[in-house]
Amino acid sequence: MATVKVKFRASSVAGKQGSLFYQIVHDRRVGRIRTAFRLFPSEWDAGKGCCRIESAIDPERREYLTTIQLRIQSDLERFDCMLTAFGQGGVTCGIEQLLAALSSPQPDMLFDFMQRLILQLRELNRIRTSETYTAALRSFARFRHQQDIPLAAIDGDLIEAYEADLRRSGVSRNTSSFYMRILRATYNRAVEKNLTPQRHPFRHVYTGVDKTVKRAISLESLRRLRMLDLRSDPRMDYARDLFLLSFYLRGMSFIDMAYLKCSNLQDGVLVYRRQKTGQLLRIRWEPCMQAIVDKYPLRHPDYLLPIFQNGLPDGRNQYKNRGHWINQNLKRLGNLLDLSGPLTLYCARHTWASVARSRDIPLSVISESMGHDSETTTRIYLSSLDTGMVDHANRLIIDTLSNETPE
Template sequence: MTSKKLQMENFASSMRGCSVRQLRDALLVLDRKFGLFETMMSGHALVQNDAQTSFVRYAESLADEMQAQGRFKTAQAYRSAVKSLTTCFGREEIALDRIDAASMGNYQTWLLRRGVTFNTVSYYMRILRAIYRRAVRAGLTRSDDPFREVYTGTGRTRKRAVDAELLSVLRMTEFPDSRLRLARDLFLFSFYTRGMSFVDMAYLRKEDAAGGAIVYFRRKTGRQLTIRIEPCIKEIIDRYAPVAGTTPYLLPILSATEPAAAFRQYRSALVCFNRRLKEISRLLRLECGLTSYTARHTWATTAYRRHVPTQVISEGLGHGSERTTRIYLAAFEQSEVDEANRRILEIL
């Protein structure tokens, strides 16, 4: 054994049982005495700092963490936003210190030139801002606001609701394709259950419908909602009970119980659902095409037309605040104003 190695082992042996402060001081002595500590740690530090200062790697680590917690939708959103950002910059790695007001402004311009709506811009920016703020809290970058000059609000969306009369036509139409019939029935089920979102319908379990009510937690907010099972709801549940079979789910959308597999099925089912609603819209020659959101918006506007208070509509939808509900109703309110103006102009 060499003299230097023996000295190092004796030095380390003498440090057993020392406090953290004593160990820290001892490491400094070791570094000065042998000049090896800095060399030993330099490679590790470079790798660690590179991983910590990479916005992309940090975002991926958060997405992995979300996925491990079963928060698949959030993980997917993180990855989607980061993929868009890396596509814009044309590189796979983006350092945290490159996330500044100028780069985010350029990213917003790039998105808008690609025809992306302001609401989609806001969607990406709010996700990236959430990742950035977590990096700040973790001490990986300075506390700054690189998103101060980009759009992160929520604007009015195009009208997504349809007239309630259309729902009667939809209910009475006989579709020869069983897949279109299922899409139609799921759309109606959403309307009947106060605009239940597709993800919540997909994950409904048989035990959630008991005692004459459906009791479930919204996956988006975690809020518990209770819906009385009206005859029209029961009709759809009974119709598809044989199809749902031995699965734990109430409706024939998912079959997998393993979380990651179930989420993949949900994503695929949502795409198919919207594709079939588009086909139904074409067959019925609808000007306003049906989507997975339409039933929810239609329930809200139908309730509003019948003078149901906004607070009650907000509770029915499971919104956390009336502000979100007013966004739903904004397009309807505008159409009401336009109709009033038309009637006034008819006097002339």
């Protein structure tokens, strides 16, 4: 009877990741099946034949190791089923035939294919994209009750049923479209790799972007926020200051603020690349910005703002935790100001765009200032404001007509 074990082979280069492979022993002969999994020696438990998930400090690395472990378990279960079938069928074969059978192509499954894409994205350091793919996979897996499906079995009826299920569960139209676009990108990638024929299963589901609910606050509310005396509550004071700094920095997103290095500020100009698009932006450094930076001691010598803490991994977990903490306190501030909607860091970005538009700054300038790929994105930000401007103009016209003196 053949046996299968998972083995780790360390790299010959110190500090580099090693590789995992499956060792097949049959009739006293040994064969190997390679994998694409890469690990550091400290992340592999040779005695138990599994990943040391707890060895990773960074949550992203733990999730990566967890994904690998799930893939290993899936492969071992498949090998066990095939070997059992061989034994029950009385099939006799040599090590070469056995290796060929175990490594033969299996029906390409959606979950497995998406997990491989997620691993590749993480290896390319496209962390945010890998997180969106993970969210879409989890959503679809819940719909499928965790049952994987062959890529070739995906059709329009299945995707329409998934969309209907999302709607029944209360998911917004934009969120549903978000998941659909990721699944469609995954499916199209599989088509490019000739893993499934193109059946256009997403033809009859919504994959657009609806106008979002207005997230900007009024200029008057922004002034009230700036004038609040928050010395008695340092947490809300800090949250307010980060919100204002985002506004001063032309609506800079929080992730871009978090990763600003001291070296990004040179000769009165802040130069940085957007984390989302890689676009290079320049912002003149103003006294109001420096006043906020001077107000707080740096928590990390390399970073411009007091967000990352020195001595801890500079991973996305620090950025996420700090952002969540700030938004909690901003919501408290929003309640204090009696705002109609929740106040979040993202509102600063919408507010800057809205104020800029109300000052008749051209749309092209606003789009360039915010680092948008196109003016279409900027229009989504400003859709609710533009409607209000049109209504105001209409009122002026009506008032002009009403006040006009007959000749």
